[in-house]
Amino acid sequence: xxxxxxxxxxxxxxxxxxxxxxxxxxxxxxxxxxxxxxxxxxxxxxxxxxxxxxxxxxxxxxxxxxxxxxxxxxxxxxxxxxxxxxxxxxxxxxxxxxxxxxxxxxxxxxxxxxxxxxxxxxxxxxxxxxxxxxxxxxxxxxxxxxxxxxxxxxxxxxxxxxxxxxxxxxxxxxxxxxxxxxxxxxxxxxxxxxxxxxxxxxxxxxxxxxxxxxxxxxxxxxxxxxxxxxxxxxxxxxxxx
Ligand code: ADP
Numbered sequence: 709x710x711x712x713x714x715x716x717x718x719x720x721x722x723x724x725x726x727x728x729x730x731x732x733x734x735x736x737x738x739x740x741x742x743x744x745x746x747x748x749x750x751x752x753x754x755x756x757x758x759x760x761x762x763x764x765x766x767x768x769x770x771x772x773x774x775x776x777x778x779x780x781x782x783x784x785x786x787x788x789x790x791x792x793x794x795x796x797x798x799x800x801x802x803x804x805x806x807x808x809x810x811x812x813x814x815x816x817x818x819x820x821x822x823x824x825x826x827x828x829x830x831x832x833x834x835x836x837x838x839x840x841x842x843x844x845x846x847x848x849x850x851x852x853x854x855x856x857x858x859x860x861x862x863x864x865x866x867x868x869x870x871x872x873x874x875x876x877x878x879x880x881x882x883x884x885x886x887x888x889x890x891x892x893x894x895x896x897x898x899x900x901x902x903x904x905x906x907x908x909x910x911x912x913x914x915x916x917x918x919x920x921x922x923x924x925x926x927x928x929x930x931x932x933x934x935x936x937x938x939x940x941x942x943x944x945x946x947x948x949x
Pocket of ligand 1: 807810
């Protein structure tokens with residue numbers, strides 16, 4: 709038995725989970741719920757990058773322009789940032805990847821890293837979304853700069869057009885929710901991240917869930933999938949799209 713396989717036998721916990729989906733598909737919401745239920749960290753490359761940008765680190769300075777445009781940050785910058793994260797003590801029982809891998813090269817490196825660390829193949833869940841609902845979720849988002857409450861002019865509009873229900877402050881659109889940036893985020897998803905779903909489908913590691921349903925329904929299905937990993941023996945017969 710290889711060293712990696714022996715190590716793998718000692719692993720306990722839910723193991724690695726990869727959430728795939730377009731911007732606005734609800735990956736972050738679901739990742740937080742998985743984190744709580746299984747006691748494993750959410751690893752969000754988007755959050756990590758925003759932190760580097762806010763702290764004005766070298767890495768943040770290299771990433772900021774791509775992010776402002778809605779484009780993907782180069783693979784080598786992302787890989788440098790995430791280097792070592794899977795070996796941190798809080799990730800010993802698994803982790804939930806949210807926003808990573810986002811390109812096929814990132815997915816290939818992840819496969820190697822997981823093997824090297826003795827993990828079984830990840831549970832990969834794709835939150836599929838209707839394109840029009842996605843656009844509404846992203847372009848309709850408005851927030852109150854005073855109290856932080858979030859609205860959607862199509863889905864959860866305020867009582868009075870453009871004004872916060874709580875304090876009457878005029879609502880604003882976040883910078884990366886501007887229409888041109890949204891278009892670029894969706895283009896990056898279609899051209900660079902959809903192939904990641906194909907990559908996992910080809911290796912037989914792929915579960916597709918309908919992300920346009922209410923969050924609770926998605927969570928329930930995710931928990932069933934993840935629970936089956938706790939006993940170590942899931943057969944990889946994911947739903948094929
Ligand atoms: P969203 O999915 O809503 O676009 P994220 O918070 O996941 O938001 O990511 C924000 C931005 O960070 C992305 O538009 C991209 O520029 C960058 N980013 C995040 N994760 C990655 C990654 N794995 N590879 C390249 N760029 C990334």
